[in-house]
Amino acid sequence: MTERRQGYWARVMAATFRRWGARLGLAWVAVLAFAGVFAPFLASSFPLLVLEDGEWSSPVLRYLTPADVVLPVAALAALVLWRLRRIPSQRRLLIFALLTSMTALLAWRFVEPPRIVVYEQYRQAAEAGRYQRVIWAPIPYSPQDYLRDRGDTGMQPPLSDPRDRHWFGTEENGADVLSRMIHASRIALAIGFIATGIALALGIVIGGLMGYFSGVADILGMRLVEIFEAVPTLFLLLTFVAFFGRSLYLMMVIIGITSWPGYARYVRAEFLRLRQQDFVQAAVAAGLPLPSILFRHMLPNGVGPVLVAASFGVAAAILAEATLSFLGLGLVGEPSWGEMLNQAVQSSSFNWWMAAFPGGAIFLTVFAYNLIGEALRDAIDPYLGKAA
Amino acid sequence: MLLEVENLAVTLGTGEHSVRAVDGVSFSLERGETFCLVGESGSGKSITALSIMRLLPRDALRACSGSIRFMGTGMGRAEDLLQAPEERMQQIRGGRIAMIFQEPMTSLNPVFTIGEQILETLRLHFPELGEGEARARVLAALREVRLPQPELRMHSHPHQLSGGQRQRVMIAMAIACQPDLLIADEPTTALDVTVQEGILKLMKDLQRRTGMGLLFITHDFGVVSHIADRIGVMQKGRLVEQGETRRVIRAPQHDYTRHLIEALPENLKRRRPPEPVASDAEPLIRLKDLEIHFPIRKGLLRREVDRVRAVDGVSLEIPRGSILALVGESGCGKTTLGRGILRLVEPTAGQVCFGDTDLLALDRRALRPMRRHLQIIFQDPMSSLNPRLSVAAILTEPMAVHGIGADREERIERAAALLERVQLPRDALWRYPHEFSGGQRQRIGIARALALSPEFIVCDEITSALDVSVQAEILQLLLALRREQGLTLLFITHNIGVVDYLADRTAVMKAGRIVELGETEQVINRPRHSYTQRLIAAVPRVDPD
Numbered sequence: 001m002t003e004r005r006q007g008y009w010a011r012v013m014a015a016t017f018r019r020w021g022a023r024l025g026l027a028w029v030a031v032l033a034f035a036g037v038f039a040p041f042l043a044s045s046f047p048l049l050v051l052e053d054g055e056w057s058s059p060v061l062r063y064l065t066p067a068d069v070v071l072p073v074a075a076l077a078a079l080v081l082w083r084l085r086r087i088p089s090q091r092r093l094l095i096f097a098l099l100t101s102m103t104a105l106l107a108w109r110f111v112e113p114p115r116i117v118v119y120e121q122y123r124q125a126a127e128a129g130r131y132q133r134v135i136w137a138p139i140p141y142s143p144q145d146y147l148r149d150r151g152d153t154g155m156q157p158p159l160s161d162p163r164d165r166h167w168f169g170t171e172e173n174g175a176d177v178l179s180r181m182i183h184a185s186r187i188a189l190a191i192g193f194i195a196t197g198i199a200l201a202l203g204i205v206i207g208g209l210m211g212y213f214s215g216v217a218d219i220l221g222m223r224l225v226e227i228f229e230a231v232p233t234l235f236l237l238l239t240f241v242a243f244f245g246r247s248l249y250l251m252m253v254i255i256g257i258t259s260w261p262g263y264a265r266y267v268r269a270e271f272l273r274l275r276q277q278d279f280v281q282a283a284v285a286a287g288l289p290l291p292s293i294l295f296r297h298m299l300p301n302g303v304g305p306v307l308v309a310a311s312f313g314v315a316a317a318i319l320a321e322a323t324l325s326f327l328g329l330g331l332v333g334e335p336s337w338g339e340m341l342n343q344a345v346q347s348s349s350f351n352w353w354m355a356a357f358p359g360g361a362i363f364l365t366v367f368a369y370n371l372i373g374e375a376l377r378d379a380i381d382p383y384l385g386k387a388a
Numbered sequence: 389m390l391l392e393v394e395n396l397a398v399t400l401g402t403g404e405h406s407v408r409a410v411d412g413v414s415f416s417l418e419r420g421e422t423f424c425l426v427g428e429s430g431s432g433k434s435i436t437a438l439s440i441m442r443l444l445p446r447d448a449l450r451a452c453s454g455s456i457r458f459m460g461t462g463m464g465r466a467e468d469l470l471q472a473p474e475e476r477m478q479q480i481r482g483g484r485i486a487m488i489f490q491e492p493m494t495s496l497n498p499v500f501t502i503g504e505q506i507l508e509t510l511r512l513h514f515p516e517l518g519e520g521e522a523r524a525r526v527l528a529a530l531r532e533v534r535l536p537q538p539e540l541r542m543h544s545h546p547h548q549l550s551g552g553q554r555q556r557v558m559i560a561m562a563i564a565c566q567p568d569l570l571i572a573d574e575p576t577t578a579l580d581v582t583v584q585e586g587i588l589k590l591m592k593d594l595q596r597r598t599g600m601g602l603l604f605i606t607h608d609f610g611v612v613s614h615i616a617d618r619i620g621v622m623q624k625g626r627l628v629e630q631g632e633t634r635r636v637i638r639a640p641q642h643d644y645t646r647h648l649i650e651a652l653p654e655n656l657k658r659r660r661p662p663e664p665v666a667s668d669a670e671p672l673i674r675l676k677d678l679e680i681h682f683p684i685r686k687g688l689l690r691r692e693v694d695r696v697r698a699v700d701g702v703s704l705e706i707p708r709g710s711i712l713a714l715v716g717e718s719g720c721g722k723t724t725l726g727r728g729i730l731r732l733v734e735p736t737a738g739q740v741c742f743g744d745t746d747l748l749a750l751d752r753r754a755l756r757p758m759r760r761h762l763q764i765i766f767q768d769p770m771s772s773l774n775p776r777l778s779v780a781a782i783l784t785e786p787m788a789v790h791g792i793g794a795d796r797e798e799r800i801e802r803a804a805a806l807l808e809r810v811q812l813p814r815d816a817l818w819r820y821p822h823e824f825s826g827g828q829r830q831r832i833g834i835a836r837a838l839a840l841s842p843e844f845i846v847c848d849e850i851t852s853a854l855d856v857s858v859q860a861e862i863l864q865l866l867l868a869l870r871r872e873q874g875l876t877l878l879f880i881t882h883n884i885g886v887v888d889y890l891a892d893r894t895a896v897m898k899a900g901r902i903v904e905l906g907e908t909e910q911v912i913n914r915p916r917h918s919y920t921q922r923l924i925a926a927v928p929r930v931d932p933d
């Protein structure tokens with residue numbers, strides 16, 4: 001029987017994804033992850049392959065940034081290692097970390113896209129008939145390709161231009177909306193995961209120490225929690241953007257360090273409960289070192305509620321970034337869903353496609369994380385009673 | 389005939405997970421008679437009681453078959469409770485049939501006073517009663533259960549009463565409507581023996597006066613032989629034997645009943661005369677004036693206003709290779725004392741000497757290597773094992789920390805040997821705690837304590853959560869281990885039968901102090917201290933004569 005050998009998390013995951021809501025949520029997140037990882041191959045003004053004078057070449061590769069290289073390599077490595085079940089999971093994690101950091105190091109050292117990018121060059125060359133064969137990306141427009149060769153295009157509703165097929169229309173500078181959305185999914189995912197990751201790490205460590213040591217550590221920790229809970233995230237973000245300019249990393253860090261108190265409260269409560277449990281007392285009686293007691297015996301038993309909160313936290317972080325971009329304080333040049341929403345109402349007329357598609361993407365993403373969080377919570381609940 | 393259950397069958401759950409919890413049970417109960425359902429956990433005795441009250445989940449009720457015929461006062465003919473409409477059941481429930489449960493704290497609503505709660509049931513069943521009359525009946529009921537100062541106690545909230553008083557309130561609530569049948573589901577299991585004695589006496593007395601039928605559910609044969617006229621033994625949903633109490637206990641017919649009665653600690657084969665533990669053997673553990681006080685802090689500055697004296701000046705010695713039993717009622721500080729010796733709770737004063745080292749003088753770093761010599765086994769086999777770790781990880785991690793075994797393979801090998809020693813299969817190594825039964829988990833707990841080859845083990849009520857037959861196996865295992873490895877045990881328990889079977893010497897604890905300490909045989913048969921005498925007398929024994 002394989003089911004008997006399953007660990008706790010395998011059972012929780014199975015129970016979570018037995019629900020349709022969670023499956024749909026996961027499917028949408030997977031679509032986003034796929035779009036984010038392979039964005040330059042899905043939407044690019046540079047052909048994937050061209051046959052020029054009897055020689056094949058791949059212009060898209062020449063314009064890849066280091067991040068464009070690292071992400072697909074990491075994703076492929078993760079997929080392959082996930083299928084290799086014979087290697088113990090700790091070693092798999094190690095291989096993955098090593099591989100990814102090596103690629104990152106090499107990519108930042110050697111991959112250097114050209115400084116000046118002329119997006120229309122291949123399109124014009126292809127139209128002039130210089131290539132025997134051209135294979136375009138599914139959406140043959142880069143997010144920052146403002147279609148200068150087409151004249152003053154500006155905003156156009158979906159599929160209105162007979163020459164260029166823009167499935168989701170174009171934005172105010174004439175760039176393709178679908179292409180911008182695909183590239184923006186990378187930011188949405190990154191900000192959600194990294195900001196929540198920072199918050200989780202802080203919250204677990206501080207909450208864990210508060211719960212395990214209680215007493216003075218608890219009193220001080222709770223005051224710190226209260227101070228940080230009183231800080232309004234959005235206004236802090238606005239202030240920082242005003243002072244230090246617009247940076248994705250700054251945003252992640254700020255969202256991260258303002259949202260940890262919630263996690264810290266959860267972890268503290270769980271640790272207070274677990275500290276009295278006999279198996280923790282047994283670990284103390286066996287003379288196990290403190291890190292093992294905290295992170296091997298207590299954390300896995302108390303992390304459930306925190307993970308549920310985290311899946312809602314990812315959604316909140318995405319919303320925060322979208323809000324900031326909507327207010328016009330997001331990243332410059334880089335596409336983002338919130339910034340596109342902003343354009344929907346900016347000009348005198350209401351441009352429905354600028355509202356519907358990015359807005360729909362934000363809605364679906366937040367909804368997906370909420371569905372997963374909901375299912376996770378339900379899956380953890382009965383097991384807490386049975387297994388703990 | 390008051391109650392006649394015929395061929396009752398209850399199925400819980402649906403589809404492949406369904407369990408036949410009660411399977412063809414038939415018995416009957418007369419007025420003024422006490423019928424006891426006895427059995428181990430999961431045998432279906434509580435489900436039987438709940439189905440008489442029709443308190444089962446809806447889908448389980450639909451799957452009920454058989455008949456439960458009940459004839460109360462004022463009912464012209466017997467009615468089948470399984471067929472009765474819900475409105476009719478509401479009249480019968482509480483009015484004609486009352487029920488009391490094991491845990492009196494959770495069965496009372498904490499936000500209402502006890503007077504209000506009894507009044508509410510009364511009003512429901514006797515709407516014609518006037519305010520004053522109803523109040524008088526509440527008072528009478530509280531007086532009946534001998535709650536001191538009933539006029540005052542009426543206005544108390546449940547948390548202001550002790551466990552025994554709460555159970556008396558539950559009984560008062562049950563008898564206020566003068567039911568024909570009282571169902572008591574393990575009503576004394578959560579109580580101390582001296583309190584239990586009072587409650588049992590009270591129930592017997594009430595029954596004699598009111599002539600109600602009593603369906604009593606318990607797992608304790610001592611209680612059974614005190615209270616029951618007839619008993620029924622349940623096993624896996626079946627009623628395997630029923631008959632006169634004396635007959636069933638003296639001459640059980642069914643194999644299972646015989647097995648249960650033989651497993652009682654007082655019936656286990658005496659290992660005496662004990663292997664001579666030289667009484668002049670040098671003590672392994674020596675406590676001197678040990679104090680564990682918990683400060684009560686109040687106010688903004690958290691000033692210490694008072695102290696809870698959980699352990700208050702305990703001195704005792706445990707010779708190497710002997711078993712000392714520590715008995716006492718709940719809240720007497722016996723668990724705190726056990727944990728204080730291991731410094732799981734920090735003692736506030738005194739000495740704990742292990743051999744020649746004073747454990748209390750060591751700092752945390754110096755204490756850690758000492759920990760391998762002193763281990764603990766816990767009461768609750770559910771919470772004492774980390775549910776996220778496999779048995780192999782649970783057993784090998786402490787070994788790795790203390791440098792036992794050269795590498796992982798050797799430690800795994802040792803762990804497998806330990807499991808075999810506690811009579812578990814080798815493949816249990818790769819399973820997780822939730823896959824085991826309570827008794828098996830307790831064996832894993834023992835294996836974990838043995839993993840470090842300790843010299844001294846604190847056993848904190850380790851058999852209290854187990855069925856008698858499992859308890860017997862665990863006790864025999866402990867004795868065998870003691871013999872093989874020369875272990876020294878501090879055995880904390882409230883079960884006098886277990887003490888008698890197991891311990892060389894016995895200490896009786898009350899309110900943080902040891903009131904009597906001596907050879908087990910002497911403490912149990914010729915107690916000197918008045919508290920010990922009371923405690924021993926309150927223990928319900930099988931076959932009182």
